[in-house]
Amino acid sequence: MTHKIKNLNIGIIGVGTVGESVVKILEENREIIRARAGVNLVVKKGVVKNPNKPRGVNIPLSTDIDDIIYDPQIDVVVELMGGVDTAYIVAKKTLEHKKSLVTANKAMLAYHRYELQEIAGATPIGFEASVCGGIPIIKALKDGLSANHILGLKGILNGTSNYILTQMIQNNQDFHTALLKAQQLGYAEADPSLDINGGDAGHKLLILASLAYGIDAKPQDILIEGIESISTDDIEFANEFGYAIKLLGIAKKQNNEIELRVHPTMIAKDKMIAKIEGVMNGISVIGDRVGETLYYGAGAGGEATASAVISDLIEIARGKSSLMLGFERSPQINLKPKANICSRYYIRLAVDDKSGVLAQIASILTQNAISISTFLQKEIKQKNTAKILFSTHTTTEYAIKNAIDDLKKLDSILSEPYLIRIEDE
Structure with missing residues (x-):
């Protein structure tokens, strides 16, 4: 007795570089994906902004998102449209209609991930493709x-x-x-x-x-x-x-x-x-x-991101x-709080190349309980100007920002001070 292989029907909103790659991989790797998923993964429909743009896939295309969300045959909606507000509305509608959602949209998730989790309940959401493409x-x-x-x-x-x-x-x-x-x-x-x-x-x-x-x-x-x-x-x-x-x-x-x-x-x-x-x-x-x-x-690119999308589709097909x-x-x-974060810092200053400037800088650092770890001074082509590059011992964001604000008030500081944090751990 043989068991009939079922289909998991998919609608893709946004058939661009990633969407096209999803369709192609599902077609070209169909047998191995079916063996791993236990079902056929079938793209039934795609939604695009411009239906006249040539695309390297052969699936029915629409310009109406509702053609996918309200289609009772679609089991999973893959959101690849980008943006935040409209994508969130699409995700909400998808979950409210008890359709599974797969998204690569990190911007939308950065703002709305917990709202979507609450709406979804037991309805699966896959978002592996939202962070670092092909890395699981x-x-x-x-x-x-x-x-x-x-x-x-x-x-x-x-x-x-x-x-x-x-x-x-x-x-x-x-x-x-x-x-x-x-x-x-x-x-x-x-x-x-x-x-x-x-x-x-x-x-x-x-x-x-x-x-x-x-x-x-x-x-x-x-x-x-x-x-x-x-x-x-x-x-x-x-x-x-x-x-x-x-x-x-x-x-x-x-x-x-x-x-x-x-x-x-x-x-x-x-x-x-x-x-x-x-x-x-x-x-x-x-x-x-x-x-x-x-x-x-690989953190980006059509195929790496599509690989992550399909891994989520397989998880949903398995019933996980x-x-x-x-x-x-x-x-x-x-x-x-940002002000309480501790780090070491590198600071670059462009200054008047004259006596007393280093003493002014050192005084400001001392007032903010900041001590110097390493130091370089460079002459530059501009006359009477020097670049001072130094790193500090560990201090707080609050202290370093205060020091930068004080340094900017000095007439001898010729351009905006620039800092880079140093991670020693």
Whole structure:
């Protein structure tokens, strides 16, 4: 007696690069996917903005989202449209109609993940593709490391910014030259804002923090800075003292407080995460039982992201359903105020090259209980101008920001002071 193989019927909202890859992989790897899922995964319909645009897939297309949400034959809605508000409405409608949801939308989840969890109840939501494309970090935190308290994590969560920094470090390029190269190669969009200002990495860190700690923070609640002001001087200082510069998303737990931050970071070159180059992503997770684990792989691109989407579809086909984020909001966990975060800092100053300036700077640092660890001074082509590059011992965000504000008031400081945090752990 043979059992008839059933179908899991899928509707895709947004048949762009990722959507096309989902359709193609489901077709080209049909047999192995069916063997793993136990059912046929069938894309019944897609929704697009422009039905006249050529697409490399052969599925029925519509311009009306309701054609998928209200179709009783569709079992799972795959949301690949991007954006926040409209995507959230689509996700809500999908779950309210008891259809499973798979999304790659980190921006929408950064704001609305807990609302969706409450609406969903037992209806499955898959979002592996929302963080680091082809790296199964969501499943690692939700399932593989579920016996552990997560003590901390740090990750290169954006491949575009990592490519730019790699170019700056390896080829001595300035930021704008490296960005242009990334755009020419298709690694950066025409408007690269979210990649370079830390916003994209911030969205992803918030999703990971919910899985690790049950904390419902929003982008505006956490420290987020980008890479757009990094100079070749900063790269030179980092090299001199054995650091690489990476845009890192960092989470740390101490007692019942979690600190969450995204910013350029100087990290020792011998750390594994410092060795991740180009457009690749990497995440280090420290569990109280397993110790440190490292996850590495392609963070973006049509096929890597589609691979993650399909992994969620297979989970749904197998009938696996659990609370979306692994557990509910934790009332015992608080977000550490930004001002209380502790770090070492690198600071770059352009100053008048005259006597007394160093004494002024030292006085301000002393007033804010900040001490210098390492120091470099460079003459520059502009007459009577010098660059001062130094790092501090551990201090607080509150103290360093006060010191920067005081330094900016000095007539001898010729441009905006710039800082990069140093991660020694």
